[in-house]
């Protein structure tokens with residue numbers, strides 16, 4: 001990725017509106033979003049520091065300096081070796097700017113206690129109560145057009161991954177083996193990574209929406225649930241499909257049809273003006289009317305972007321009004337313990353004329 005000045009400027013504007021003197025940004029995903037460089041530092045230190053009255057600087061492990069430079073980062077870049085005291089170097093750099101440090105913005109749900117303590121001890125009397133996380137989340141909420149383009153490409157890769165997974169379906173194989181073949185075919189197409197471990201669940205195992213892909217063998221005349229995603233230039237796809245292996249029973253077909261009706265109703269209703277809570281209710285009421293409300297045990301969807309843990313959360317109680325270029329999943333499901341599980345999911349983005357899905361694989365009950 002390359003350096004994108006507009007995102008940093010947008011954030012700087014918010015910071016000045018809130019009279020922030022400096023922002024200490026520690027989450028590598030936030031840094032990646034803001035400047036096009038972000039690499040998980042694990043136990044090492046990565047920080048982006050923004051000032052109201054001075055140029056920003058980026059602080060990385062020495063082994064990341066060249067990659068960070070290659071993104072076109074135009075401001076100061078400091079690398080540190082493992083034997084150096086990273087927090088002391090950051091604090092020294094901040095102090096060398098001779099600017100006001102009264103009001104900090106930090107990512108409160110990310111900055112570790114030891115680093116926060118270090119900062120507090122060195123900037124005694126400064127106010128650390130401002131949480132940057134909601135500001136970042138709201139900035140990420142409305143996707144720029146080039147972000148939508150990347151999400152579209154990630155969706156295309158997910159469609160191909162799903163297709164490869166269905167080709168792998170065969171009695172005698174385990175869920176893990178199907179997932180392995182799906183991921184292998186995907187990576188052979190030079191897709192860098194899956195956005196999460198591919199979920200394959202067969203039969204009653206799919207009734208546990210938080211279960212994991214296991215060594216359980218595929219069962220004849222049963223349903224198989226796929227939940228998968230890919231990453232394209234930092235942007236993720238997330239889709240689910242439920243297919244049949246052998247001959248599905250009428251009950252299986254009925255449940256699948258209800259979930260599909262709920263998914264399509266919500267996708268049709270998703271447009272500017274409707275709230276996240278109302279959209280959740282569109283899908284939920286279809287499932288409730290069919291008599292399966294108690295088996296739809298999670299929210300309708302979540303934001304997608306650089307991760308699947310973004311705003312907006314499509315759920316009861318969220319009165320956020322949908323706007324163009326918001327992107328999120330629509331994934332109703334019915335999970336009947338000891339029986340079956342069905343989930344159908346497309347991630348979509350909102351336009352003036354309605355929602356457009358990133359994934360386009362058939363949602364009918366495919367039979368293999």
Ligand code: MN
Nearest residue numbers: 238329331345
């Ligand atoms: Mn999802």
